Amino acid sequence: xxxxxxxxxxxxxxxxxxxxIFAPQDSSVTGGRQVGGFDQVVELTLSQLELTLLALGLxxxxxxxxxxxxxxxxxxxxxxxxxxNVGRAIxxxxxxxxxxxxxxxxxxxxxxxxxxxGVPPILANTFVGIHQVDRATVDAARGMxxxxxxxxxxxxxxxxxxxxxxxxxxxxxxxxxxATIAPLAGVESLGDFILGENVYGSNGVLAGAIVVALLALTxxxxxxxxxxxxxxxxxxxxxx
Amino acid sequence: xxxxxxxxxxxxxxGASSVRYEGATKRYGDSAKPAVDGLTLEVPAxxxxxxxxxxxxxxxTAMRLVNRTVDLTEGDILVGGESVRDREPxxxxxxxxxxxxxxxxxxxxxxxxxxGAVPQLLGWKKERTAARTAELLxxxxxxxxxGARYPxxxxxxxxxxxxxARALAADPLVMLMDEPFGAIDPINRERLQNxxxxxxxxxxxxxxxxxxxxxxAIKMGDRIAVMREGGKVAQYATPAEILMSPADEFVxxxxxxxxxxxxxxxxxxxxxxxxxxxxxxVGQATAEVRAKLAAPDVEVAYPLLxxxxxxxxxxxxxxxxxxxxxxxxxxxxxGPVIERDDVMRDALADLLQGAAQYAPVVxxxxxxxxxxxxxxxxxxxxxxxxxQEERSAVERPHD
Amino acid sequence: MTDPSLVAAVGEVGEGFxxxxxxxxxxxxxxxxxxxxxxxxxxxxxxxxxxxxxxxLVVISVVLGFAVAFALALLAHRRRWLQPPLLAATGVLxxxxxxxxxxxxxxxxxxxxxxxxxxxxxxxxxxxYRNTVIGLANVPSSVKEAARGMxxxxxxxLWKVxxxxxxxxxxxxxxxxxxxxxxxxxxxxxxxxxGLGAPIKxxxxxxxxxxxxxxxxxxxxxxxxxxxxxxxxxLTPWKRxxxx
Numbered sequence: 091x092x093x094x095x096x097x098x099x100x101x102x103x104x105x106x107x108x109x110x111i112f113a114p115q116d117s118s119v120t121g122g123r124q125v126g127g128f129d130q131v132v133e134l135t136l137s138q139l140e141l142t143l144l145a146l147g148l149x150x151x152x153x154x155x156x157x158x159x160x161x162x163x164x165x166x167x168x169x170x171x172x173x174x175n176v177g178r179a180i181x182x183x184x185x186x187x188x189x190x191x192x193x194x195x196x197x198x199x200x201x202x203x204x205x206x207x208g209v210p211p212i213l214a215n216t217f218v219g220i221h222q223v224d225r226a227t228v229d230a231a232r233g234m235x236x237x238x239x240x241x242x243x244x245x246x247x248x249x250x251x252x253x254x255x256x257x258x259x260x261x262x263x264x265x266x267x268x269a270t271i272a273p274l275a276g277v278e279s280l281g282d283f284i285l286g287e288n289v290y291g292s293n294g295v296l297a298g299a300i301v302v303a304l305l306a307l308t309x310x311x312x313x314x315x316x317x318x319x320x321x322x323x324x325x326x327x328x329x330x
Numbered sequence: 331x332x333x334x335x336x337x338x339x340x341x342x343x344x345g346a347s348s349v350r351y352e353g354a355t356k357r358y359g360d361s362a363k364p365a366v367d368g369l370t371l372e373v374p375a376x377x378x379x380x381x382x383x384x385x386x387x388x389x390x391t392a393m394r395l396v397n398r399t400v401d402l403t404e405g406d407i408l409v410g411g412e413s414v415r416d417r418e419p420x421x422x423x424x425x426x427x428x429x430x431x432x433x434x435x436x437x438x439x440x441x442x443x444x445x446g447a448v449p450q451l452l453g454w455k456k457e458r459t460a461a462r463t464a465e466l467l468x469x470x471x472x473x474x475x476x477g478a479r480y481p482x483x484x485x486x487x488x489x490x491x492x493x494x495a496r497a498l499a500a501d502p503l504v505m506l507m508d509e510p511f512g513a514i515d516p517i518n519r520e521r522l523q524n525x526x527x528x529x530x531x532x533x534x535x536x537x538x539x540x541x542x543x544x545x546x547a548i549k550m551g552d553r554i555a556v557m558r559e560g561g562k563v564a565q566y567a568t569p570a571e572i573l574m575s576p577a578d579e580f581v582x583x584x585x586x587x588x589x590x591x592x593x594x595x596x597x598x599x600x601x602x603x604x605x606x607x608x609x610x611x612v613g614q615a616t617a618e619v620r621a622k623l624a625a626p627d628v629e630v631a632y633p634l635l636x637x638x639x640x641x642x643x644x645x646x647x648x649x650x651x652x653x654x655x656x657x658x659x660x661x662x663x664x665g666p667v668i669e670r671d672d673v674m675r676d677a678l679a680d681l682l683q684g685a686a687q688y689a690p691v692v693x694x695x696x697x698x699x700x701x702x703x704x705x706x707x708x709x710x711x712x713x714x715x716x717x718q719e720e721r722s723a724v725e726r727p728h729d
Numbered sequence: 730m731t732d733p734s735l736v737a738a739v740g741e742v743g744e745g746f747x748x749x750x751x752x753x754x755x756x757x758x759x760x761x762x763x764x765x766x767x768x769x770x771x772x773x774x775x776x777x778x779x780x781x782x783x784x785x786l787v788v789i790s791v792v793l794g795f796a797v798a799f800a801l802a803l804l805a806h807r808r809r810w811l812q813p814p815l816l817a818a819t820g821v822l823x824x825x826x827x828x829x830x831x832x833x834x835x836x837x838x839x840x841x842x843x844x845x846x847x848x849x850x851x852x853x854x855x856x857x858y859r860n861t862v863i864g865l866a867n868v869p870s871s872v873k874e875a876a877r878g879m880x881x882x883x884x885x886x887l888w889k890v891x892x893x894x895x896x897x898x899x900x901x902x903x904x905x906x907x908x909x910x911x912x913x914x915x916x917x918x919x920x921x922x923x924g925l926g927a928p929i930k931x932x933x934x935x936x937x938x939x940x941x942x943x944x945x946x947x948x949x950x951x952x953x954x955x956x957x958x959x960x961x962x963x964l965t966p967w968k969r970x971x972x973x
Binding site for chain 3: 100103104175176178179180181182183184185187188190191192263266267270271274281284285292295296298299300302303306307310
Binding site: 224226236237240249323325 | 422423424430434437451482483496506
């Protein structure tokens with residue numbers, strides 16, 4: 091397999107893909123109109139990014155408060171855990187296709203469908219993270235005169251940051267992955283390249299795949315960095 | 331009204347309130363048996379009241395009723411004359427120090443931030459909080475520099491002390507302590523108990539102290555409430571009275587068969603006139619030391635090696651004294667070292683444990699204050715002064 | 730809507746799927762009903778092959794992924810310096826969307842089931858690896874000490890003490906990986922790997938079709954999940970099963 095990797099065809103493909111990203115190419119299908127190039131790549135990347143962030147925002151809006159509330163109260167554990175498990179089982183392609191067929195295409199509908207994918211990991215992880223904060227620490231906080239909300243804000247959330255972020259990152263990965271096939275629901279994204287070999291050629295397909303991978307990795311890095319920023323040094327010492 | 335708004339002095343100011351239980355009752359759900367049953371007692375301001383009893387007797391619940399981490403079913407509790415029912419729980423708790431067994435330090439905050447937690451809730455200015463934090467760290471015997479560390483970097487004993495400091499930070503009117511030294515090894519526990527008593531002598535807070543250990547109760551308490559299952563008080567009296575006149579069979583059993591021995595906990599080493607040992611310094615001419623030994627009024631026949639701060643280092647033997655100058659390493663090790671604030675019981679235990687004839691007694695700073703032996707203790711116990719002390723201990727609380 | 734030629738490309742495959750039985754239009758589709766029971770009853774056997782393909786994809790990928798991840802975890806268990814880089818490497822494979830991964834592999838492995846399997850296995854690595862490492866690390870050192878004192882070799886301790894005690898975590902990781910893989914394998918059709926994604930893609934506007942294929946996938950995921958949870962409970966009788 092290493093041999094196949096290093097052989098000319100594979101390398102040539104990568105070269106062709108990189109060309110595609112940066113310079114418009116001639117296409118056999120569209121008859122004269124060029125495809126690819128930096129502008130188009132950026133346009134589709136931004137479209138996918140926008141979609142991802144919108145869906146993530148919606149997921150957070152729904153799942154975060156609920157998870158915080160339930161986790162602090164300690165109720166609804168079964169619900170949160172089961173939802174987390176069920177969320178993992180949702181087949182993305184079926185979800186998108188069904189949504190498109192039943193409700194219709196468009197950014198709004200797709201955002202809601204993507205949020206459906208993002209809510210379970212965020213809800214489950216938020217619940218578990220808050221609920222698993224050491225009871226003695228919460229007792230001390232309550233006993234010293236913090237209100238319930240202060241306990242959540244000053245004690246439980248900071249101590250749950252790693253788990254919370256695990257949920258957000260998981261949701262992001264699922265959403266980015268599904269946003270890639272947004273074209274099936276009539277929304278532009280890098281999936282246009284990946285699914286459109288006829289139009290964009292094999293170079294376009296590979297280029298799309300590379301850019302999607304980079305997009306996903308960049309988001310992951312960004313969240314990882316944010317997490318490190320928000321994690322108290324005291325926590326890092328404890329787990330060392 | 332809240333004393334927390336007063337200046338942050340730790341001595342003399344009456345920053346303490348009395349706590350009065352009036353028929354306080356707590357029932358959980360539909361259960362017929364209450365966890366706390368009609369508790370009525372008064373803790374005068376500035377005193378330590380120990381709630382002691384077997385597991386499940388409701389002592390922790392009774393304590394938690396005061397800061398409303400558990401709410402009353404019937405009856406009332408007055409802190410400084412004001413009913414706790416009239417106060418908003420969160421605000422009430424900011425005026426009451428709260429120390430729990432597992433400590434519950436915030437792992438994500440520095441020691442200084444932990445200590446400053448309640449001041450921050452009360453809106454103190456940063457400088458005031460910082461000054462208070464430094465003051466408290468010194469008070470509990472920790473290097474103020476440790477304030478920048480995180481709980482994970484401290485030992486268990488240090489964390490426990492920080493827990494106490496955190497409770498004291500906003501100069502509360504009342505302190506609630508639930509088995510605060512329970513999770514510590516016996517040696518450090520003794521030390522922490524002594525430290526806390528020293529602290530209390532300075533700050534004079536009203537303390538509700540929960541423990542299952544009768545020895546700890548006798549040592550720490552100005553007054554003890556022995557509780558039995560069902561949340562009732564079997565006897566509420568000074569430690570001496572409980573030891574000498576237990577109210578019923580339950581109290582007698584709970585105190586234990588070695589009641590007489592426990593009375594040794596009512597007195598402190600500082601109550602005794604200690605003997606003096608001749609002191610020697612490293613490098614001193616042994617001739618001088620031998621001269622001291624030969625003096626007619628010498629009480630202890632062995633010289634004690636001390637450092638420049640008068641802290642004991644070891645006992646000198648005849649072989650040590652045969653040299654020209656006093657050696658740096660004495661022949662005999664130090665053996666048990668007794669603190670002057672130790673209760674007699676602990677001192678006797680240490681002496682017997684170390685199988686030493688004499689043990690050096692040091693003050694709070696570790697400097698030599700005298701020498702103790704079993705002989706000295708038994709002489710003292712037989713004296714009329716000791717009997718007088720005991721009798722008066724029945725009335726007044728520890729001092 | 731996107732480029733018309735893209736829709737045309739999808740339509741081509743669709744015709745192939747439904748070519749045998751119906752003529753041009755599917756009768757049920759016209760009524761725009763949510764679910765056509767008649768059609769479903771008549772054509773349910775069409776889903777046989779995709780379901781079997783899907784099962785194969787999932788089982789092979791998870792087994793492969795488990796084998797690799799477990800080996801890596803054992804490797805990293807003794808050599809702690811390996812843990813961060815391995816975690817990062819498996820993390821990268823987890824982050825890259827599977828569909829992108831399919832097409833990244835294309836120049837090397839070509840279209841077909843193998844590509845799908847490699848990508849799906851890669852996705853499972855991180856969760857299985859991390860859970861195994863954590864599971865092994867959570868074995869109380871006192872137990873290991875006792876075992877060492879009894880005279881067991883390091884190898885025996887690993888296999889007779891550490892791995893069994895780490896079973897709950899390992900199974901949890903396996904369960905998560907399997908359920909996720911069932912869901913993601915619907916995309917395997919884009920790599921030419923078949924599976925339940927094929928019928929969906931073939932008639933992407935036909936609701937009944939989507940519902941059938943999607944339900945089979947969800948049922949498969951749930952079944953695997955339950956089976957693994959049960960297996961976990963049976964194999965760790967000393968511990969009450971904890972929720973993941």
